[in-house]
Amino acid sequence: MNNEIIKVTQLPIIVEQLHEVKAEVTAKVEQALNLVCTEGTIKDVKKVRSELNKELKDYEDRRKAVKTAIMKPYNDFEEIYKDCISDTYKKADAELKNKIDSIENELKEKKRIEVLCYFAELCEANGLDFITFKNANINVSLSASMKSLKEQAKAFVDKIVDDLNLIDTQEHKDEILYEYKQSLNVSNAITTVTNRYKAIEKAKAREKECKAREQAEAEAAAKVESVVEAVAPPTVEPIAPPVEEEKTYTLKFIVRGTMPQLKALKVFLNNGGYDYE
Known part of the structure; x- marks a missing residue:
């Protein structure tokens, strides 16, 4: 390989040299690609590939050296340019920006205070003590006119007043407020x-329904108990046989119950010797 192909001279000369060597590189690559890779020739193919990569690395190293050499004059020029021109302009721009920002911030703050005072007057006039200027979310900028800013403040306060009027018509206005x-x-x-x-009304309704059900069940149980007590034989202490025969009384009632309950009642009456129809 000709080591004089890529040298740090002038860029047009380097380009001309690259065009001259292109034919040689192309021929080598085509020759390598035409190789038949088999079990017997694989070592030769690997060797050719290695040689091509070695040549490429050498070219790359020379390209980087050329780039460094070509860029050095520009890098030196850029350092001088920054020192003499751009850094000076940028420094001036930064200082001027600080001065401008300082004045603009003062103007914005002055405008914000004026709008804030107007907002406070509106709140006081309408008796509003629970809202702040921040709630209004008014963007005070240099481009915004004072008229538009005050209109935004008034629109916000008017909306609050309308909302309060609506709340005053509601049933639970204190809690809503x-x-x-x-x-x-x-x-x-x-x-x-x-x-x-x-939700509270539903809970009360469920509680009322539950109490009514419990009361109905208690009343039903009381009725059953009274019926059973009426037909059950009285418990008395043994006494001497009466002189005269006991009188027979008639008791009429209606019994409601399940079939097993009614059958049990019938057995009870039969076993007790009661005469019933």
Whole structure:
């Protein structure tokens, strides 16, 4: 390989040399690609591949050396350029920006204070003590006119007043107002309180139904107990046989129960010697 092919001279000369060597490189590559790789020739193919990679590495090393040599004058020039030109301009730009920002921030703050005072006057006039200027989410910028900023402040306060008027018409207005002050969302506040009371009413209805069911069951049990006591034989202490025969009384009642219960009652009456129809 000709070691004089790529040298640090002038870029046009290097380009001309590359064109000259291209034919040689192309021929070597085509010759390598035409090799038949078999079990018997694989070592030769590997050797050719290794030689091609070695040549490529050598070219790459020379390319990098050329790049470094070519770039050095520019890098030196760039350092001088930065020192003499760009750094000076950039420093001036940074200082001017700081001065401009300082004045613009003062102007924005002055404008913000004016809008804030107007907002505070509106709140005081409407008796609003639970909202802040931050709640209004007004973007005070240099481009925004004072008229538009004040209009935004008034629109926000007017909306709060409208919401309060709506809340005042609701059934549970005190609780709704409490929820509203947390979020400033009148729809959510009304829905939250309404759903809360619906849940309370449902709970009361379930409790009332449960108590009514328990009372009905207790009354039914009391009726059954009274019927059983009426037909059950009285428990008395043994006494002397009566002089005269006991009188017979008639007791009429209606018994309701399941079939096993009625059968048990019939057995009880039969065993007790009762005369029944």
